[in-house]
Structures are given as structure tokens and as C-alpha cells.
Amino acid sequence: MKIHITETDQSRISEVDFKNLQFGRVFSDHMLEMVYRDGQWQEPEIKPYGPVEFKPSMQALHYGQAIFEGMKAYHVDDETIHLFRPKDHHRRLNNSAHRMCMPKIEEEVFLKGLEKLIALDHQWVPKERGHALYVRPFMFASEEYLAAKVSNEYRFYVITSPVAAYYSEGFNPVKLTTSEKFVRAVRGGTGEAKAAGNYAASFLPAKTAQKKGFTQVIWLDAIENRYIEEVGTMNIFFLMNGKLVTPELTGSVLPGITRRSVITVAKDWGIDVEERRVSIDEVIESDRAGKLEEVFGSGTAAVISPVGLIHHDGETIRLDEEKIGPFAKKMFDTITGIQYGKLADKFNWTHPISID
Ligand SMILES: Cc1ncc(COP(=O)(O)O)c(C=O)c1O
Structure with a gap:
């Protein structure tokens, strides 16, 4: 060629x-x-x-x-x-x-x-x-x-x-809210494609959330309006009950490359990872029961982004609003360590480009 x-x-x-x-x-x-x-x-x-x-x-x-x-x-x-x-x-x-x-x-x-x-x-x-x-x-x-x-x-x-x-002045946990009125994608639509129009459609709900003091919208499924899908330009993970849970890819979620990397690293550490439907009610209940340990997003821009707060229908979950949790930090250090060639690339993820 x-x-x-x-x-x-x-x-x-x-x-x-x-x-x-x-x-x-x-x-x-x-x-x-x-x-x-x-x-x-x-x-x-x-x-x-x-x-x-x-x-x-x-x-x-x-x-x-x-x-x-x-x-x-x-x-x-x-x-x-x-x-x-x-x-x-x-x-x-x-x-x-x-x-x-x-x-x-x-x-x-x-x-x-x-x-x-x-x-x-x-x-x-x-x-x-x-x-x-x-x-x-x-x-x-x-x-x-x-x-x-x-x-x-x-x-x-x-x-x-x-x-x-992304975090030049330390990690800055994001504040998320569900949207009462809008959805990002519906099964059978274009949500799993990285299509420009998906982003245009998300601007109005994101602006509405930002006016209320939130960083981004946490998207729920468009059919039952209960199951969590993803966030802005990130996939999402919940460390609860000692397990790492993330929404499964149903066709309306963007299959993030960082999401896949997080799953692979967590499994390699011997953590139980569940890719399944996870409802907003389950997350709220898990928080009430004291079993919600950490929530974080994953994406190319930030790699790992701690979530400090989730608001849904009058309820607010407050995680640590000041800092990143130990699991998310270790994940961030591991993935970025591989990216910068400081840790062994045991999963064969990096593609070296030589400068002649
Ligand atoms: C809607 C959406 N979800 C998730 C992600 C995370 O994907 P990746 O980890 O491949 O950057 C992105 C970013 O590309 C995105 O735009």
C-alpha cells in the first residue's frame, strides 16, 4: 500500500x-x-x-x-x-x-x-x-x-x-444525574455505533443537567427507564458487594475499549466481574445497605473517572466527593502504566510506533 x-x-x-x-x-x-x-x-x-x-x-x-x-x-x-x-x-x-x-x-x-x-x-x-x-x-x-x-x-x-x-490538578469526581425526560439510545437504534448524531442528541439533556449543577447524565435504558447504560462519553462500573458490576452491552451502549481493558485487568486480579443489567434501584439499595464501595467511569479521555455523586428521582447517593477510591486508583495506575510502557503489556494492547 x-x-x-x-x-x-x-x-x-x-x-x-x-x-x-x-x-x-x-x-x-x-x-x-x-x-x-x-x-x-x-x-x-x-x-x-x-x-x-x-x-x-x-x-x-x-x-x-x-x-x-x-x-x-x-x-x-x-x-x-x-x-x-x-x-x-x-x-x-x-x-x-x-x-x-x-x-x-x-x-x-x-x-x-x-x-x-x-x-x-x-x-x-x-x-x-x-x-x-x-x-x-x-x-x-x-x-x-x-x-x-x-x-x-x-x-x-x-x-x-x-x-x-485529564486530571492535571488531581482527580475530580463527577456528579451524575439521571434524566427524567430524555434517553440516549434505544435497542435497535444507533447507540452502539460511534455516530456523530448520538452526541448531538445528548447535548440538550447534558446542558439541562449542567444547569442543575451536575457534570453529566447517567443514562437509563429507553424501554423500562430503570437499567443503567452509560455516562456522557464513558462506560460505568460499580464496585459493590466485593464484585465489579458493569452494564452489559445490549446494543444501545457504546462498547468502550477502556471498559474492555478494565474488565480484563479486574479478572486478572481475581475479581468477580459481572456484565449484566444493573438497575438504578439496585445501586440505591446497595448504597443504603452500605455495600456500594466505589463507582467510576471508563473512557479514552480520562481512562478512569471517579463518580462522587449520583442523583435519581429525589434520591442522592454520595460517594467520596473529594477523591478517587483505592480500586479505581489502582485500575488507573495499571492501565496508564501499560499505556506509557512502564508496566509489562501482558495483554498485548500496545502498538509500538518507531520514530526513524
Ligand atoms: C458514548 C460513549 N461511551 C463510552 C465511551 C468510552 O469508550 P472508550 O473507552 O473506547 O473511549 C465513549 C468514548 O469513546 C463514548 O463516546
Whole structure:
């Protein structure tokens, strides 16, 4: 496979304040672009990051065929960068593509494209522990056609962005509330795809929750309005009765890569892990009985995010609002230790990229 590379003649890296990185605001010098037309993907290209031309009739803008992924690359040493579980992100991208009637991408093209792009922009991978290069692959329908139909043309891009540690000033437990009025996804819908529209639909409920002083919505299932699904951009775990419980993947929950990593590590520690339906009432009862030990979210951005409070229908569960629990901390240290190459990668999760 050939990737045509056009290097920038004016790097922007010297303009970046690596000490004050805001998530998703700064983009590295290059991007990968690949066009799908006439029933196939054309050769990928790496070019300077910059404006992309399209027409107002482009289908993605009207009918929403748009999907994305999010993963991170970590600085290990001056010769090595670790990409975390890129094959799993590739598989999920293709599953999202399938649900949204979009074309799949070959694993080799995806991996080689990422390797070349990240190696070229290796100086953009922040060196400080906790910092990383956020990698955002995305695909959208690009045919110029005002018809609510499957597009015949697509574009695929990968852009990257240096990001600071999520918890640069210590862990900040999130405050969650259920939503009385809204749901995120319904079984049979698009909840298990990483489709752009899922996020647009979550903004109004999230804004409503934030006005009431909560950080995010904890989503309940759309049918019985009882079973917990996930949170904002995280999956959720409950340490109760000595067991680690997380909602099962019913089709309306995004299958998080970090979720899978947490399950694998916990099982490796000999913890009982249950992937099953877990109702909000069960969590409240477990708290009342003094059996709810810790609650935390999992996702690429924060890795592990402690939950300090859950509000539902007039009831409030208060966990430790000041800090992260010992189990969640140990999980955070283990997963990030593997990501930064400080702990043995016994599950084969890291994908080393060498910088030549
Ligand atoms: C809705 C939603 N749930 C869960 C997650 C966590 O997934 P991952 O661990 O793959 O980042 C994300 C982030 O991608 C998300 O957007």
C-alpha cells in the first residue's frame, strides 16, 4: 500500500504552549485523507492539516452519515510511541460504518496510515506523563446529492491533537444525574455505533443537567427507564458487594475499549466481574445497605473517572466527593502504566510506533 506524503514547509509546533494544552483545541501539522468513490477507497494521502473543501449539498450535512473514533498515542521514550489498542478501535470503526451503511476500511490501511501520520508528527506527542496525542479518525458522506439515501462517496480523515493529563490538578469526581425526560439510545437504534448524531442528541439533556449543577447524565435504558447504560462519553462500573458490576452491552451502549481493558485487568486480579443489567434501584439499595464501595467511569479521555455523586428521582447517593477510591486508583495506575510502557503489556494492547 502506498501513502503519498506532502510535508508542510511551515511547522506550527513552535506556536504551541505545551504547558497549557486545552483538550481538542490544537492540531498537529499533518492529517491523513482518503476518498471513497466508484465503489472503492482511493490511495490515502498525508498532507498539511488545513481547510477541506466541500459543497453545501454534501450529504453528511443533511442526513448525518458521520462516524468517528478516539484513541491516544503515548510517549514511551525518544525512539518509541505507543498507540493503545488501535486494532480494537479499527474494529469498532468498521462496526459503526456497517450500522450507518458506510464503507469499511482495511485494517492494514488504517494501521499503516496511523503509523505514518504519528511518526511524521512525533514531535507533537507530548513527553510529560499523563499527556498524550489524541488521535481522531472520522468518516462522513461526501456526495453532493440532496436525497435521503446512502451516499456513494465518502471521505476519511485522521487528525491528531496533543492533550494534557485529564486530571492535571488531581482527580475530580463527577456528579451524575439521571434524566427524567430524555434517553440516549434505544435497542435497535444507533447507540452502539460511534455516530456523530448520538452526541448531538445528548447535548440538550447534558446542558439541562449542567444547569442543575451536575457534570453529566447517567443514562437509563429507553424501554423500562430503570437499567443503567452509560455516562456522557464513558462506560460505568460499580464496585459493590466485593464484585465489579458493569452494564452489559445490549446494543444501545457504546462498547468502550477502556471498559474492555478494565474488565480484563479486574479478572486478572481475581475479581468477580459481572456484565449484566444493573438497575438504578439496585445501586440505591446497595448504597443504603452500605455495600456500594466505589463507582467510576471508563473512557479514552480520562481512562478512569471517579463518580462522587449520583442523583435519581429525589434520591442522592454520595460517594467520596473529594477523591478517587483505592480500586479505581489502582485500575488507573495499571492501565496508564501499560499505556506509557512502564508496566509489562501482558495483554498485548500496545502498538509500538518507531520514530526513524
Ligand atoms: C458514548 C460513549 N461511551 C463510552 C465511551 C468510552 O469508550 P472508550 O473507552 O473506547 O473511549 C465513549 C468514548 O469513546 C463514548 O463516546
